Amino acid sequence: MLTRRKFIKISALSAAALSFGAGSLSLLAKANKDPYALKKFSRFPTYCEVCFWKCAGWTHVDESGKITKIIGNEIDTHSNGRFCPRGTGGVGMYHDTDRLRVPLIRVKKGEEQTFREATWEEALDLIASKMKHIKEKYGSESFALLKHGSPGKHMEHLFKAYGSDTIGEPAYAQCRGPRETAFSTTFGEWVGSPEPTDIRDTKCLVLIGSHIGENMHNGQVQEMSDAIDNKATIIVVDPRLSTAASKANFWLPIKPATDLALLLAWIHVIIEEELYDKKYVEQYGHGFDDLKVHVQNMTPEWAYGITTIKPDIIRKTAREMGHASPAVIVHPGRHVVWYGDDTQRGRAVAILNGLLGSWGRRGGFFFPEGLSIPKYPHPKYPKPNWSWETLAEKYPLAEMGITNEIIRSSIPGEAQEGHLVKAWMVAGTNLIKSIPNKRLIEDAMNAIEFMVVVDTMPSDIAGYADVVLPECTYLERYDGIRSASHRHPSIALRMPAVKPKYETQPAWWMAKQLGERLGLHDYFNYKDFEEVLDWQLKQIGSSLDEMKKIGVKNFDRKEGNLYLAEGEIFEFNTNTGKIEFYSTELEAKGFDPMPKYTPHPQPPQGFFRLNYGRAPMHTFSRTVNNPNLHDLMDENVLWLNPKAGKILDIKDTQYVWLKNQDGILSTFPIKVRLTERIRWDSVYMVHGFGQTNKSMSKTYGKGAADTEMITNIMTDPIMGGTGMRGNFVMLLSENPHKTDTKNKKVI
């Protein structure tokens, strides 16, 4: 956040610039220009690629052909015409002078390894020859795709055509996977994205560690603001006074890692005091009586000893939910891989919603509807002999590729017999920051034969590639149609506002080029992506020409209502056709059919629990070098309670290094922020900083990386999620990387 302190510093700097007379010349140039005259813009439709929310808007280009600003499209359901800071700052992604410019190929000069610039022909030929080689020697399945976002989609098509479905993305096992399994075992449906939470009409919003407002999930932030206007009750459970907690009517500063006990106590009170939606539970619920017995001893008094939340507050907040029922949302959260029992915690959240009757109800969860976009015709994909599913077999309810299992399967000795991964393509995700346990990734990268990275920026992961393909930014390319699943279906177009800078290319082009080199012409039977889009759009009653003008097109619902009608006969997509308070599916797979509280380790003496989260102006680790967003937050800081600071004699703004329970040291130091907003037993930092690639000139070495400290992974046995909140750090005032004078040895 830009503060006045920084502002003053900058004023002083610019005064110095003035004394060199830099100003006077340009002032003359400015003399005849009316600064308030209106500029003429052309605008081009796009949808944002900075995060996953995919807000639709307009890229504005001025008369000189420069991208100046991006503004939301008013008829877009994801943004309602208002972009978040990252979307508004998306221009910085285009202007960033550190961008990848040309294809790079790793070369060895003696012992030294370095990148040399290459032509597209060379780079693509090399990748195609490696893909052929891997296919012949090990089978296509051994070439894995680790991906995110739009480039990932184009590459997924290439990989499936090539014969590999060894595909995974961190968005599942490192993020929202557990909640999807939890909700599908309860309601028979994933929560999905954007979440179909009817926040604007809710009477009670309950957030469990979910920091809306710091996570800038646009629609959620906008609707939470509507909920504040509507005087909805907001209940926030968080060991930290998050922004959302500061807006809440009830903030429950819970002892970290004990949320499940609180959720069970809430279920207890809601059943005990008959606050649940009786008709709804009777008509749609399965296993209510078992649940009642299951939670009978899980009283608020029991939970108090675990969570430190007072019994009367637990009762009072449960009553708030009960009185608001069914217009209540116990939010499923998004990044929910915390302690390894995350599916079960998600189940408790889902059960609460089921008891309160909020699924399919106004002010609870609506039934979203999207438009299915027909696929551009191509032959059937070949069936691979094994895939991500094979690698995820030990997690019976895994529903998407588990990135870390694909990575593990790249290490001989760790991989299953006959399922060794030998090469990777990494597209649109900085794995080094998105996957915990760097050691595992490094071992895997050392073991594989070949690795390609597709990115717009020289991210940490790019530094490990054999070939780096420079992608143009989303403002310079076409991508697939964004089909939004929301209160009503809608589609959005992304088209280039300007030509790609440098020698960058869109991912659809790279995929097609590689496909053609691999003899997969039938899968890429088009001249360019405009042809694909126009064909697809015409199938659904629009066209590329129309979409270029309007950017977003909304459609009426066709498949049923937004909410359940009173007493409506409805079959849920579970084994029993009901909302399963008692999960038959979990039981069949040998898991607890109803969630149980398991204690998790608390930090040992001298250590703090490491919590991490988002800042509104950054996302993943891909925005930290963006000039506009770097301007808003140029490093992350370590939140520490002043009491703890006093005991450790650590001052505000002092830099410290971190050492975790496994003795892992942070590469870079991080600045301490003493604040009353955090509990004394935990520290907090924003994710995504501590970039190790020097080519990211603005952000290199600024702040520390949370992922680096996350070496204790608590894996969810149900779906394979990597629980990351069980790591503890110590704060070091002295640089542990300094020369050790006693041993005269550089560490």
Place this chain on the structure above:
Amino acid sequence: MRYAMVIDTLKCVGCSDCVVACQTENDVPIGYCRDWVVEAVAGKYPLVEIELRSERCNHCSNAPCVRCCPTGASHIVEGGIVLVTANECIGCGACIESCPYDARYTHPEGYVDKCTFCYHRVKKGELPACVSVCPTKCMYFGDLDDESSEVSELLKKRKHKVLAPEAGTKPNVYYLI
């Protein structure tokens, strides 16, 4: 006509979208800002509160920056908007010193720059960029001389404050609290 901005601190999440939107709308150079976000924390854990607010030039009715400007570069236009004419500014910095809100900075091109309430947009009947982008819709803009305007209604209905009232500058940015 008296333009004013009303900002609801109960809704602001401090995301700084207003800052980037201003930067891209007004071509504010990287490293500088015309608006910024302040987080004020009070109390001890767990009895702690925060206030988040977006700050900028207050377009004061009694503007010390205009009074002290030796060249007349700082001036007031219709609706009470305080502006700086870049080519009349000699960059002496008197206005920077006089402003109790620290709302002005020296542009790298040598003149003093600050928030214009997006005069170029307002003239056209549009909202300032920061107001139009805010995801929480916590910012309101309008005419305080019009009793039925949204901003007037909000100030009638809601508890509010201005910053540094003791400076006597009669600021026109209000905060709902």
